[in-house]
Amino acid sequence: MAAAEVWKFAPAYELPTWPHVRAPDLDARERIRYPVVIAGGGLSGLTLACDLLLRGVEVVVLDEDDTVGVRGASSRGICYAQKSLEIFARLGVYEQIRAKGITWSVGRTFSGADEVYSFDLEDDSRSEQPPFINLQQFYLEWFLVDRIRALDKRAIRWKTKVVRVEHASDGAVVHVETPAGAYALGADWLVDATGANSRIRDALGLEAHASRHTDRWCISDVRFKKPLPVERWTWIDAPFNAGRGVWQHLMADAVWRLDYQMDEHADPESISQPEVAGARLREQLGPDVEFEFVWIGPYQYRDHLLDTFRVGRTIFVGDAAHVVCPFGARGGNNGIQDAGNLGWKLALVVQGRAGEALVDSYHAERHAAAVENLKVTSRTARFLAPRTAAEHRLRRAVVALARTHPFARKLANTGRMAQANDYPPSRWAPAGARSLQNVALGTTTVMQLLADGTRFLGLWIGGGDDDSASLGDVARRLPFTAHAVAADSPLAVHLAAARGSLVLVRPDAYVAATIATPTPDRVEAALRRALALDADAR
Amino acid sequence: MRTDPNIADPDAFYEAWVAAHEGLSDAESAELDARLVLLLANQLGDPQLLLDCIAAARRAAD
Numbered sequence: 001m002a003a004a005e006v007w008k009f010a011p012a013y014e015l016p017t018w019p020h021v022r023a024p025d026l027d028a029r030e031r032i033r034y035p036v037v038i039a040g041g042g043l044s045g046l047t048l049a050c051d052l053l054l055r056g057v058e059v060v061v062l063d064e065d066d067t068v069g070v071r072g073a074s075s076r077g078i079c080y081a082q083k084s085l086e087i088f089a090r091l092g093v094y095e096q097i098r099a100k101g102i103t104w105s106v107g108r109t110f111s112g113a114d115e116v117y118s119f120d121l122e123d124d125s126r127s128e129q130p131p132f133i134n135l136q137q138f139y140l141e142w143f144l145v146d147r148i149r150a151l152d153k154r155a156i157r158w159k160t161k162v163v164r165v166e167h168a169s170d171g172a173v174v175h176v177e178t179p180a181g182a183y184a185l186g187a188d189w190l191v192d193a194t195g196a197n198s199r200i201r202d203a204l205g206l207e208a209h210a211s212r213h214t215d216r217w218c219i220s221d222v223r224f225k226k227p228l229p230v231e232r233w234t235w236i237d238a239p240f241n242a243g244r245g246v247w248q249h250l251m252a253d254a255v256w257r258l259d260y261q262m263d264e265h266a267d268p269e270s271i272s273q274p275e276v277a278g279a280r281l282r283e284q285l286g287p288d289v290e291f292e293f294v295w296i297g298p299y300q301y302r303d304h305l306l307d308t309f310r311v312g313r314t315i316f317v318g319d320a321a322h323v324v325c326p327f328g329a330r331g332g333n334n335g336i337q338d339a340g341n342l343g344w345k346l347a348l349v350v351q352g353r354a355g356e357a358l359v360d361s362y363h364a365e366r367h368a369a370a371v372e373n374l375k376v377t378s379r380t381a382r383f384l385a386p387r388t389a390a391e392h393r394l395r396r397a398v399v400a401l402a403r404t405h406p407f408a409r410k411l412a413n414t415g416r417m418a419q420a421n422d423y424p425p426s427r428w429a430p431a432g433a434r435s436l437q438n439v440a441l442g443t444t445t446v447m448q449l450l451a452d453g454t455r456f457l458g459l460w461i462g463g464g465d466d467d468s469a470s471l472g473d474v475a476r477r478l479p480f481t482a483h484a485v486a487a488d489s490p491l492a493v494h495l496a497a498a499r500g501s502l503v504l505v506r507p508d509a510y511v512a513a514t515i516a517t518p519t520p521d522r523v524e525a526a527l528r529r530a531l532a533l534d535a536d537a538r
Numbered sequence: 539m540r541t542d543p544n545i546a547d548p549d550a551f552y553e554a555w556v557a558a559h560e561g562l563s564d565a566e567s568a569e570l571d572a573r574l575v576l577l578l579a580n581q582l583g584d585p586q587l588l589l590d591c592i593a594a595a596r597r598a599a600d
Contacts, residue, residue: 390567
């Protein structure tokens with residue numbers, strides 16, 4: 001028998017910390033009131049703060065800690081989807097993400113040694129951003145913190161713990177504790193971005209419909225020299241993991257995330273011992289590959305979904321509002337997209353340029369997205385963890401036929417990757433709203449056009465300067481600008497819009513309406529509806 | 539015999555198929571699938587098509 005292997009550990013990531021600064025509120029004679037207070041400095045809270053600052057809204061972020069990521073955890077989310085990356089392009093952090101992260105588009109799913117199905121997300125991509133970039137979550141949060149600090153050095157209040165919230169019809173009073181003392185701050189709008197265990201949500205007594213899954217996994221983040229394709233590889237039943245699932249994905253700093261499905265009754269303590277995790281890696285990588293651990297973490301997952309994402313002047317975003325099964329990168333990306341949906345609405349409402357009812361459209365759209373994401377990820381979870389011998393048999397039938405028959409490949413499900421969800425018809429968007437990719441437009445892009453203020457874009461397909469000029473009065477009254485788009489341009493093709501029509505694009509790059517025969521009155525009516533400024537919305 | 543994708547919403551179909559088996563014993567599950575085969579076969583009808591499907595299912599087991 002060979003000598004026992006010695007397991008190497010990489011040094012821990014060095015994360016930045018930021019100093020707590022004494023809040024002006026402690027020395028103010030009267031309580032200070034802010035337009036928007038965000039509790040929680042994770043992905044959704046930071047994205048929203050950055051978005052609002054760029055729209056000229058004063059914002060305060062309250063964070064319990066003084067760093068990014070979660071202490072003791074190496075990384076949470078790793079895959080950032082195109083829509084998130086497009087939002088980050090608009091916020092000015094995309095180039096850092098691209099430079100640090102791992103760009104990929106191909107996924108392959110295996111059963112034993114055979115490939116069952118594959119996809120290339122590049123096939124449907126017309127965006128300036130790739131379908132996916134992998135990056136440890138704390139790097140992304142770090143880039144956002146740097147960007148926010150460049151916009152407003154005092155926006156994030158570190159070491160500031162929310163202890164109690166008083167809710168009122170016109171806002172909230174947030175009581176906090178800090179190293180310099182306790183104080184209270186007023187908020188016209190309070191955004192709860194404090195995550196899955198939100199105490200703000202629980203203190204309101206809101207039912208989150210939580211359920212716990214028995215499926216059990218153990219992550220090993222490792223660094224090794226064996227060259228593997230930069231693709232998302234998943235095994236439904238890996239021979240090197242006792243016939244259970246395995247995920248293999250590359251992150252920044254040449255760290256691979258290897259995620260192993262375990263027996264659901266396994267003891268989390270023992271499966272995460274270095275010798276046990278090391279033996280699993282040996283089995284997968286072979287005897288000669290040198291590797292070092294970066295992190296080992298066992299987990300089970302749960303889901304929940306709030307009935308309403310808005311209660312008076314308090315709004316729930318990210319994990320505080322919804323948690324789905326961890327397949328297809330539909331967690332963090334949807335927190336980011338919550339922020340992308342809410343930012344422009346809140347900014348226009350705070351600035352008096354949209355009706356307050358517009359905030360209800362945040363719930364209508366993002367709750368519908370969360371319902372869809374919960375459904376999609378629950379189906380994946382069910383495929384990956386059959387509960388009975390009969391369910392195993394159904395899955396074996398799929399896999400057996402998938403080897404020769406393309407139709408059966410569509411039934412194998414190791415995750416349906418996050419996409420920008422379509423939004424259902426609503427009074428703000430009677431035909432529903434669908435995301436527009438960040439297509440190039442001459443020397444600019446859709447996102448660059450949208451980064452300039454908080455305005456709707458009227459893309460006039462095949463329009464000329466005269467057409468745009470005819471909408472000058474509308475542009476003076478409402479947050480709107482018209483832009484002519486050549487009928488044969490890639491953007492017009494992507495929009496599938498007819499020559500002569502006007503496509504109304506919201507500040508979050510969702511198409512709110514397509515007006516077949518645009519006139520100033522029709523464009524203004526569609527805008528007023530989308531801004532909750534029409535009579536119905538009041 | 540069609541082998542290209544023809545099920546409009548494959549994930550929804552799989553979910554419904556699995557759900558139909560919930561709460562059944564293993565033997566009851568096998569019988570459910572046998573009844574399901576008969577119902578689906580009657581939708582197809584064409585004898586040659588049915589023989590091709592039977593042969594393809596058998597081949598995957600060999």
